[in-house]
Amino acid sequence: MKSLIQLTEMIESASTITVLTGAGVSTASGIPDFRSANGLWSEDRSREYYMSNRYFSEDPVDFWKKYKEIFRIKLLKDFEPNPVHYFLRDLEKLEKRIYVITQNVDGLHKAAFSSDIIEYHGSLDTATCPSCGTSMTLERILAEETPRCFRDECRVIVRPDVVLFGDPITKHGQAEVCVQSSELLLTMGTSLQVSPFNLLPEYAVYDVHIPTAIINREETVMDSLFDCKVFGDLSETVQLLNHKLF
Structure with missing residues (x-):
């Protein structure tokens, strides 16, 4: 798969990566999207x-x-972390700085021991x-x-x-700082329907000017922002990436 090869090369060449994660990351743990x-x-x-x-x-x-x-x-x-959570943790073993900015409130990134996590919508x-x-x-x-x-x-x-409906988002600025210091924005398992979270890919493209990639089960309305698009099951995709990266 050409897009998977491209994504592998993008991950390999980036020393600092910001990863945006949504509900699709946790579905393999049995948590509904x-x-x-x-x-x-x-x-x-x-x-x-x-x-x-x-x-x-x-x-x-x-x-x-x-x-x-x-x-x-x-x-x-x-519920326990699934291979997608562990994949992000294991990227740190490649001496990469991985910032995980998650919409999920389930705490599974913490359970997988990722080092840098912003729980954008709380816990x-x-x-x-x-x-x-x-x-x-x-x-x-x-x-x-x-x-x-x-x-x-x-x-x-x-x-x-x-974060309840009607609450202000307090961690957006912190998330932008992560994007500013990154060489790649990787989006995983989110439909990008929720604002202002869905402004982060635009920020990466138009303000920070870094490469962008998305892995998702289905297409999103913001796919035009991404240099690399991989559609399919996240667990299967990270298994293939594991074979190529480790």
């Missing part, structure tokens, strides 16, 4: 309303009930008290139907450390 054509978000648009900062403010008790229902699969933490692993700032672990979150700050003098309902 919420935004693909057949993803869970297409089944019930009301989830965007319930997973908003507005709804948390209006009814935090029911918010937590629906939050745990919607993310029940991820919150069970029964399911923790929650924070909006009153006193106390952090709560996932174990405590799961222990209560409606998680509250464990400080006796507080007991305020905590807020999950994920």
